[in-house]
Structure formats: C-alpha cells, structure tokens
Amino acid sequence: MRRFEYHDPASLAEACALLAHHGAEASVLAGGTDLLVEIKEHLRWPRHVIDVKRIPGLAALEYDDRAGLRFGALVTAREIETSPVVLEKYPGLAQAARELGSIQVRYRATVAGNICRASPSADTLPPLIADGAAVRIHGPAGGRTIALEEFFTGPGKTVLAPGELVTEVAVPPPAPGTGKHYIKHGRRKAMELATVGVAVALTVDGGTCRDIRIALGAVAPTPIRARAAEEALRGRPLAPAAIAAAARNAMGECRPISNVRGSAEYRREMVGVLVARAIERAREAVR
Amino acid sequence: MKRLVEVTINGERHALALEPYRSLLDVLRNEVGLTGTKKGCDVGDCGACTVLLDGKPVNSCLVLGVEVGGCEIVTIEGLQRAPDRLHPLQESFMQHGAAQCGFCTPGLIMMASALLAENPQPTEDEIRFGIAGNICRCTGYTKVVTAIQAAAKGMAEGGK
Numbered sequence: 001m002r003r004f005e006y007h008d009p010a011s012l013a014e015a016c017a018l019l020a021h022h023g024a025e026a027s028v029l030a031g032g033t034d035l036l037v038e039i040k041e042h043l044r045w046p047r048h049v050i051d052v053k054r055i056p057g058l059a060a061l062e063y064d065d066r067a068g069l070r071f072g073a074l075v076t077a078r079e080i081e082t083s084p085v086v087l088e089k090y091p092g093l094a095q096a097a098r099e100l101g102s103i104q105v106r107y108r109a110t111v112a113g114n115i116c117r118a119s120p121s122a123d124t125l126p127p128l129i130a131d132g133a134a135v136r137i138h139g140p141a142g143g144r145t146i147a148l149e150e151f152f153t154g155p156g157k158t159v160l161a162p163g164e165l166v167t168e169v170a171v172p173p174p175a176p177g178t179g180k181h182y183i184k185h186g187r188r189k190a191m192e193l194a195t196v197g198v199a200v201a202l203t204v205d206g207g208t209c210r211d212i213r214i215a216l217g218a219v220a221p222t223p224i225r226a227r228a229a230e231e232a233l234r235g236r237p238l239a240p241a242a243i244a245a246a247a248r249n250a251m252g253e254c255r256p257i258s259n260v261r262g263s264a265e266y267r268r269e270m271v272g273v274l275v276a277r278a279i280e281r282a283r284e285a286v287r
Numbered sequence: 288m289k290r291l292v293e294v295t296i297n298g299e300r301h302a303l304a305l306e307p308y309r310s311l312l313d314v315l316r317n318e319v320g321l322t323g324t325k326k327g328c329d330v331g332d333c334g335a336c337t338v339l340l341d342g343k344p345v346n347s348c349l350v351l352g353v354e355v356g357g358c359e360i361v362t363i364e365g366l367q368r369a370p371d372r373l374h375p376l377q378e379s380f381m382q383h384g385a386a387q388c389g390f391c392t393p394g395l396i397m398m399a400s401a402l403l404a405e406n407p408q409p410t411e412d413e414i415r416f417g418i419a420g421n422i423c424r425c426t427g428y429t430k431v432v433t434a435i436q437a438a439a440k441g442m443a444e445g446g447k
Contacts, residue, residue: 006290006307006353029351036310036349037330049307051354078343102420104398105331107343108350190419191332 001040008051012138012167015052020140020163022048028165029053030074031108033101034117058167063089068173073112073166077124078103080111089174091285092127092182092199099123099184102191112166115151118158121218125152126199127182129215129223133171139164149215152222177210178203179286181278185270187261194218195262198274202282209233214246214275219254219267226250229275238283247276292356296321297365305352312336314352315362323363323393327422334421337394338362344401346420363393366400375445376400379438380431387425395421399435408439 009015019026027046029035030053038044052058058072063085071080080086081097100106100114100123114124115135125148133148140163148169151158160166174180182199186192197217203210212233214226228249236242256267289304296319303318312329315321315338327335329348336347339361366374376396379385386392395418402409402417409417414435415428423431 001308001310003306003308005288006351008353031349032351032354033331033346033349036351039308040330051351053354101331102334102346103401103417104334104337104344104346104420105349107340107345190416 001036002042002045004039004046004049006049006051008054010054010056012055012057012165015050015055016138016140016163016165018048018050019165022050023162026050028113028116030110030113031076033105033109034113052165061086063173065173067170069171070168071111072168074110075112075169076107077101077109077111077114078106080124081106090127090131090171090180092130092180092201093124093171095182096123096127096184096197096199099190099192112169115148115169116158116160116166118152118154118156118222120155120220120222121194121197122223123184123194123197123217125223126197126215126217127180127201128169128171129225130180130182130199130201130213131171131174132201132213133169135166136168136170137164138167143167145170149223149225154221174201175203175211177205177286179282179284181281181285183274183278183281185274193261196256196267196270196274197223198271198278200275200278200282202279202286204238204283204286207237209236209238209242212279214250214278216250216254216271216275218261219256219271221255224254226253226275228253233279238279243276243279246279247272250275290353292353294355294357295359297361303352307351307353309352310348311338311340311350311352311355311360312347315347315360318352321362321364325390325393327390327394332422333391333394334398334418335391335394337397337421339397339401342401342404344398361397363397366396374400375442376403376435376438379434379441383430383434383437385426385430385434387423391421391423391425395423395431399438402435403439403442407443409435411436 025047029051059074061071077097185196229246232246251272256264325335327333
C-alpha cells in the first residue's frame, strides 16, 4: 500500500484542525472499506490519513418518537442492518444497509462514510433521502446541519469544506400511515453495486397519497429526488394511472449514463419499472 | 513513522512496531507468521482474509495494523479448541469435502464461526447470505453449506 502518515486524533477539534491543516492531502478514515481500496488501487493518494475512531461521542444510535433516529458517524452498516428500531421504523434504510457489500464489509463500513464517499450508486443514500435525513457537520467555524439531498455536488463530491467532518445523521420519525421500500437493482444478488436504486417513503390517508418522497440512486451524478414523480401522486388517490404517471415522470427526470453495469436506456426503463414497484411495495408496508 | 501496537492474537499478547500503511492481513502473515489467513483480492471482495476482530468477522486486508491496538484477533490458527482438537467447523469441512483447492477455506470457516456464534441454527438461506462475502471458485458452495449445517447440528447436539 502506498505510504501515508497516520493520525488518530482524540477530539473533534483536533481532527478538524488536522483536516484543515492538511487540506486535499488528507483523507478521513472511519471503516476504511472504501478508502483503503482506493489507496490500494491508486485512485486516491492521501499523504495523511486521519482516523476518527478514537473521537468520543460518534458511536451512538438513538431513536425517540419526537426526534426520530440519530446516529453518529461511526455507526456501521451492520449496526443499522440489525437495529430493531431501524428495521421497524426505517425498513428501506435497513434493506439498503443489508445489501451493501458483505457482512465483513458491513462490520467496518460506516453509513456516514457511505454518505461522504458520495458515490452516485451508494446504497444507503436513496432511502436516507426518501426519509428526509439531515447530516450534522462540524468544522473550524463551528457546526451546521444540512439536508442530505443538498449534500452532494457530483460523483465523489460534497459540500464539505476543508476541515469539516460529518458527525451525525438525523432522520425524522415516520408519520402515522407511512410505508417505505428500497429496491436495489443489480446483476447479481450479493457483493454488487446498484445499477439502479429506488427508495420510496409514502404516507397515505385512506386511499390518498398524503405525502411521498422518491429518491433514485445510480441514475444521475448524485442521488436525486424524483420530484416530478412525487408531484404526480401527492394529494391524489393512489390509482394505477397516477402511479404510472409518477413512474413516467421519474424516467424523465433521471439522468443516467451508460457504463459496465448497464446502458443509460436500460437504466431509464428500469427507473420506470422500479418506481412503480417500490410505490406498490411501500403502500403494502404502510403501518 | 512506525507505531507501537499492542494486540492479542489467538490469545497471545503481541507488541508490534508497525508502519501505518500495512494492512492487518500483511501484519498477520509477514510480521506474526500466521499464514493461515489468505491474501486473495486484497480489496475486500473475496473474503479469504476473514478474521475475527473483537469477535466480529472482518476482511483483514481492509483494516490497518495500527487500527487494532488493544483489540483481540482470532485467526484460523486460533480457532481450534486445543492443539489436538479441531473446531467442529474444521472437522465438518474435512468430513464433507468442503474444500477443493482450499484457498478460501480459512476465510469461510472464520466467517461461518461468526455466523454460528450469532445464529447457532441458521437456515440454508441464512448460511448463503452469511457467506456471500466469501468467494470459492472450486466447489459451487453446496458442500460448504452442508458442512456448516452439519457443524451447527453437531455443536447443538454436543453442547460444545
């Protein structure tokens, strides 16, 4: 592995100072399941690796009915996948975590790391965006909170400034009458990157869609909200024609590319199929 | 700059001076001489390097040696219960012919041991889900699954 200097700061302030000082030469190490691969495959050349695992206060996972779910930057995909409260209240997120890499990877990989890596196909991002998640950021100028859907600026790129660190993810509690679903579409069942990812969080009132959030992965430079698709349903009866209109709108608003996992045309078709399917499944999951 | 790392490996305390860019896998194989843990892909895809880190299965190629200070690591060499007594999974893999070339076997057995610790009587689907990160290109997994099922049964009956 290419050489680097290793730092394991014991406080947020120390970590942010190191990140600010070393700027583009520094990479944050949490689980390491992306960073170490990128170093080994010469996709990234940090001279300084800042391990944040010694920083206290970043490992908690908490839920209450008013604040919702809050989990620290060190919470792993495996903890999310096996957390009873996540399985109950955020099943889309639990499903996405369960489909990320292998169990060995998930015991190390953090959800905050999946966020900060900002891969367009990252599994946990569509359900977190559909759930209305926000990230808490700590930096030299203090703290700020930003909606997750505003966090990404391009493949691998985020709004994080030098010296800033994501410390916590906050996800609002589900409204009564909400169902959620995440579909990862890939070429095989396990150890796969998504060809298309679709997450839906649907709140119904009788047969009417009171609110809906649809998020798409791997079909644009960043994960995106499918707002035109949502508009086809919000406030309307959940009729087959309305669901079909939502699926069509989602096909129109995604911006897929062709790569080894699928062509742009195929991805767009699958967005239509999977958005309709995820809406139906979310409706079946309403509780 | 090297860092001093104190770590327990297979029940034995080690004090190691490590360069930060050495993976735990390389440390185990080259510094400690435990070559039972295999280096396959070296990027977390194949699972051949699976070890238990504080009881949890991880790819040792994706952990830095300097990250494991104060931790407890178990490798395939530390799984057997006594020098002359193999772990039931090791016995079962031999009995059921679950190894062909054998390169993936240590990783599979370590992963299976973690799986059975969490879920002593897994279904076939749970076993296949559990070993999804362990690639075997010889066996097609059928005998691996059979061996894990048989070991689970034996461990439950034997109360071992």
